[in-house]
Structure formats: C-alpha cells, structure tokens
Amino acid sequence: MKVISSKAHGVMDYIIGIALVAAPWLFQFARGGAETWVPVILGIVVIVMALFTDYELGVFKITPMSTHLWIDGVLGVFLLLSPWIFGFWGFVLWPHVIVGILMAGVSLMTETTTVHIRVT
Template identity: 30%
Template sequence: MENWTNAKFCDVANLVLGVILLLSPWLFGFDTGKITVNAMITGVVIAALAIAALAAFAVWEEWLNLVVGLWALVSPWVLGFQGTNAMTVHVVIGAAVAILAVIELWMMSQIPPRLTTGR
C-alpha cells in the first residue's frame, strides 16, 4: 500500500483491537450471555469500521469509532459486569479505541484530507 499515514496506523490498531475484543470471550474465559454477546458485537463493529476506514476514508467512521470505543468503556457498568476480567478487557480496549479516534479526529483538523484527486 502506498501513502501510509499515521491515521492508517491508527486504523490498523483499531482492527487489531476489534479482533481481540471479538475473540476475548474465548481468550480470557468470559461468562456466556450478555458479556460475550457485547464483546462479539462491539468487536465486530470496531473491526468493520477499521476496515472501512482503511478502504475509503470518511470522517463519520472516526466519530463512530469514538462512540463505539466509549460504549466498550462504559458497558461494564451499563450491563452490570464490573469487577470481572471482562470489565478490564472492555475498559482497556474501549479506552484505546476512543483515544485512537480522538487522535485521528485531531489529525484531520490539523491537516484536512484531500477530497479531490491529483492530476
């Protein structure tokens, strides 16, 4: 791939984080039920947004990443699984995804992406 930017590295990191969250019920032995379903759905959404961002950049993807990252961060309290190994995984991955989204949004505000193709 050509033209690798810091934003693309953030997207690759989000892809890895999404896959880890998707697989975390088996990697870390979560209880079945809402914790596993939340990890799987949230992980798939994070990974899908990362793939979409790598394929074709759009600002809305970063805003959705921020929202999904914040959901992963607060979901242990909303769904009631605080104090578990699953909570640690959700909080760490959620915080990382949200921070990466904020970094990408900040980078875009500093150097707006080109919307037209070069000659």
C-alpha cells in the same frame, strides 16, 4: 495533537477488531451474556467499519474518516461503560475498560486526512 496517521489507525482497527472478537475466550470471561457479546459485536462492527472507511486500508471507501473517528469514540465510551450498563462489572471489568479507553483515545489522536496514491 493528532499523532496517529490514518494508515496506522487502519492497522489498529483490524487488530482491535480481531482482539475484541477473541477476547472473551482469550481472557476466559465468556459466559454467554453481555460480557461476552458486547466485545464480540463491537469487534465485528470495528472490522466492518474499517472495510467501509475512506482511508488507506479501507476496501469500499464509503465512510469519511471524520465520521469513522466519531463512531470509534462513541464505541470506545460504550465499551468502557458496558460493565455498568449491563451489570457484569462484578465478574469482568478491566478488558472492557482498558480497550474502551484505548479506542476513545486513539479516535481523538488520529489524523482525519488520508493519503490516496493514484496509480496510473
């Protein structure tokens, strides 16, 4: 069931993107390795992708919403698995796992249609 509007998803994109960039320092797991740079890079990707998505909060409106959601899902699964992929699961685990599950879940629950209001 798709219960999240594309506009609400847009708000979440910007919030999650900023939170991912700040997370290593907010939650004090910044050591300069993959545990730090995976969320920072993914946060930047989420923000840039939001800017280029064809939805209410997109600026350039190039990427279709369905493509955006597919990429969000892939990024979420990658973030979820990153502690094991890069071997930092013994140092930090839960921020990556929780936000990864959130990203993947939100991508599955978001409407693919957007509302475009034309001002004349």
